[in-house]
Amino acid sequence: MSVSKKTYLLFLVLPFFGMISCESNFKEVQKMGLSEFTPSGEADSINLKYTDSGRIKAVLISPKMLDYSTVEFPFTEFPTGIDLTLYDANGKRTFVKANHASSFKGTDLIDLQGNVRISNENGDLLETEQLYFDQKNEWFFTQKKFKFTSPKGVSFGEGIDFSKDFKKVNSQRISGEIDKSE
Known part of the structure; x- marks a missing residue:
């Protein structure tokens, strides 16, 4: 039973870290799309x-x-x-x-x-x-x-x-x- 608890915990933790990674990449992609807004x-x-x-x-x-x-x-x-x-x-x-x-x-x-x-x-x-x-x-x-x-x-x-x-x-x-x- 301890193996199934570890497997279950792994299934919960891995998607969480994946979401953090995607969120971080998404913010970087957003920054790249921004143009510099400076006066001419x-x-x-x-x-x-x-x-x-x-x-x-x-x-x-x-x-x-x-x-x-x-x-x-x-x-x-x-x-x-x-x-x-x-x-x-x-x-x-x-x-x-x-x-x-x-x-x-x-x-x-x-x-x-x-x-x-x-x-x-x-x-x-x-x-x-x-x-x-x-x-x-x-x-x-x-x-x-x-x-x-x-x-x-x-x-x-x-x-x-x-x-x-x-x-x-x-x-x-x-x-x-x-x-x-x-």
């Missing part, structure tokens, strides 16, 4: 001015920029944040700050993350943790919680989209106090 370009202390027909449309300041233009879905990353000033046709400014930003080539979308603050010269301020900017339509949007402060009052909500000058605002699930006396 890198820049420090960015101060970029975008002009159109001799007019400044935007000024972008960032401590670091990483360019991933050679990957399958190209993008530019600002891992240490951005300070962006947008100008309208009349020279009015909108200010955008975020701890991290990614601009996706071919989509005209910028993903702003971490302590995102957007304000204008009229005293409007929106604060959230993530905000997208559609550059083509000059439109901001998020489904995250936000705080909107204006000279009329403060409101809170979850989900908002608005034009870069705050003239058109669509908000969802809002609460707060707004002065309607004007």
Whole structure:
């Protein structure tokens, strides 16, 4: 009977070691299939001015920029944040700050993350943790919680989209106090 116990134990132990060996080989094979994901370009202390027909449309300041233009879905990353000033046709400014930003080539979308603050010269301020900017339509949007402060009052909500000058605002699930006396 002791022979059958040893045989039974051997049948249990051998497959276990085989699984460990296969698992180890599988992880090595996975590693071999990974390509190096490194930026094709890198820049420090960015101060970029975008002009159109001799007019400044935007000024972008960032401590670091990483360019991933050679990957399958190209993008530019600002891992240490951005300070962006947008100008309208009349020279009015909108200010955008975020701890991290990614601009996706071919989509005209910028993903702003971490302590995102957007304000204008009229005293409007929106604060959230993530905000997208559609550059083509000059439109901001998020489904995250936000705080909107204006000279009329403060409101809170979850989900908002608005034009870069705050003239058109669509908000969802809002609460707060707004002065309607004007």
